[in-house]
Amino acid sequence: MSNGWETRQQRTRSEILAAVGDIIATEGVDGLTMRKLAERANVAVATLYNQFDDRNGVLVAFVSHGLDELELSLDEQPASDPVDGTRVLLSALDDTIGSADHVWRPVLATIGASPGSQRMGAVGDRIIATIEIDLAKARAAGMFFVECDTDRLARHVFVQWMRGLERWAHGTIDWATHRANAELGLELALAAVLVEPHRTDALRRAGILG
Template identity: 30%
Template sequence: MYNLDGPSPVVSQRERGKERRRALIRSAARELLRKTGPDGFSMRELADRANVSPATPYNLFGTKAGVLIAVFDADLQEFRQAFERIPSADPVAHLFDFVDTAFAFFQREPEFYRNMLAPIAASSSGELRRGIIDPRATVYADLIKGLVDGDVLRPGISGEALLRTITNLMTIGVLNWINEDSALTQSRADVQTGFAFVLLAACRETFAPFLRGKLIPPAE
C-alpha cells in the first residue's frame, strides 16, 4: 500500500537488503580482480564468493561489465574523498597532489589496479570504457578548470589542449607501470616531470620556481 508519509518500511527494508547484496558483490569482485583480473572469473564464481544466488549479480548489475563499473565507481568515490581532503596551496600544486594521491592508491593495491587497468586499456567494450574511463576524465577536466578559473595560464594557452596533454602524460605513465616497463616510483616521477615541463610553458611566470623544483629528482 502506498504511504503518503514516505516509503513504506517494507520497501526500505527491501532496498537495504539490495544494497547489502550490492556491497557483498562489489567486495567479492574486488577480491577476484586482485587475484585474477576481469577476465579471470565468472559471474557464477562471483556469486559463490559473495554468497548470493547465481542470478543476483545479474539482477543487481545487469552484466559483468556492470559489476566492474560499480567496483570502479566506488573506488573513484574513495579517491575523490581522499584527494579533496588535501589542502593545496593553489591550482598548480593541486595537479601534483593529484599525481601523489593517484600513485598512493596504486601503491596500496598494486595487484588490483594492474589487473583491472590492463584489460580496460585494451578493451573493445564501449560500455566498460565509457563507464570506467569517462568518469575519471572529469577529474582531469576539473583540474584544468581550476587553472583557467584561477587565471593561472598564460594568454593564448588552450585549456582543452592542456587537458589532452596532461591526460596523455598520466595515461602513458600508468601504462608503463602496468606493462612493467618501469617501476611504480619511476612512473610517478615521469608523470610529475612531464607535468612540470608542460606547465612551465603553460603557466604564468609566478609559478616557475615551484615548477622548476618539480624537475629536481627527490633525494634517495
C-alpha cells in the same frame, strides 16, 4: 520505502565490489567469473547481470568504486590551491593503486586490453572533469599566460598519466619509472602554460631546474 531499497542496493553493490578485490587478490583476474563472484558475494548470478553487463563491466565498476572512495577521502582534506589540486589527485590515485598493486595491475591490464576500451571510459571522464575544473580555476586566477583550452589540457594530462599506467600494468616499465614519468609529464604540461613564479616551480618539480 525507495530510500531503504536504494540503501540495500548500494550495500549489495559495495559487497560485490569488495568480493571482486578479494578474488583478484588471491586468484588474479582470470579467476574472476560471474558465478564465482556471485558465490563469494552471496548473491544470485542474475543480480550481477542486473547491475553489470559483463565481467569487464564489473572491473570498470571496481575502478569507479575506488575513485569514489578516493574522492571521499580527498573531500575530507583542506582544499588545494589551483593546479595543486591536479597534483594531489594524480598522486593520490597512484598511491591508491600502488598500495594494492597486486589487485590493480591485472585489473588495469585487462581493462586496457578490452575491445572498445577508451582509457577507463566513464571513469576516465570523471578524472578528466575533475582535472578540468581545477585547471579552469587556475585560468580564472590568472595563473596561465595564454587563454588555453582547459578541457583539452586536462585530457592531455590524463592520457599521458594513463599511458604510463598501462605500460606498468603490462610490465614494460616498473612502478618507480611510472611515478617519475607521471610527475615529469604533468609538470612539463603545466609549465607550458603557467606564468611565473608557477612556471619555475613546475620546472623545478620536474627536475629540470636545480
